[in-house]
Amino acid sequence: GAVxxxxxxxxxxxxxxxxxLLMELLKYENLNVDAIFLDINMPQVRGLKCLNVLKCHKHxxxxxxxxxxxxxxxxxxxxxYEAGAANYFSKPNTFLGFTEIVLQVLKNLSTKTRD
Numbered sequence: 001g002a003v004x005x006x007x008x009x010x011x012x013x014x015x016x017x018x019x020x021l022l023m024e025l026l027k028y029e030n031l032n033v034d035a036i037f038l039d040i041n042m043p044q045v046r047g048l049k050c051l052n053v054l055k056c057h058k059h060x061x062x063x064x065x066x067x068x069x070x071x072x073x074x075x076x077x078x079x080x081y082e083a084g085a086a087n088y089f090s091k092p093n094t095f096l097g098f099t100e101i102v103l104q105v106l107k108n109l110s111t112k113t114r115d
Contacts, residue, residue: 018038018046018047018049018050021036021038021050022050022053022054025054025057025060026057026060028059029059030059031059031060031063033063034063034064034109035063035064035065035066035086035105035109036054036063036064036065036066037065037066037068037102037105038050038051038065038066038067038068038085039068039069039091040067040068040069040071040080041069041070047067047069047080048079048080048083051065051067051080051083051084051085052083054084055083055084061084064086064087064109065084065085065086066085066086066087066088066089066101066105067080067085067087067088067089068089068091068101069088069089069090069091070090070091071090072090087105089101
């Protein structure tokens with residue numbers, strides 16, 4: 001995956017649906033999760049609803065959620081920002097493009113941890 005290509009000490013889990021993601025995250029109260037990348041066109045719950053669920057739970061709401069979408073619609077972006085998204089990225093067409101997004105997020109996270 002992209003994270004392994006850029007940062008060896010990162011662990012990444014991927015889920016086939018936002019329902020599977022939510023079920024996994026809601027199981028635990030003491031999570032060691034630094035960030036969530038959410039594709040808004042996932043099957044079942046859909047991205048905005050999934051983000052709203054994440055931001056409603058005490059132990060999940062502080063985890064930054066990064067949105068990936070093929071849409072660059074400003075209204076849609078604003079909906080996600082208003083719901084608590086940390087950032088909104090246009091889905092890249094290449095593995096290298098996705099790797100660059102992951103690098104940017106990891107850099108921002110490591111900067112925040114040092115502050």
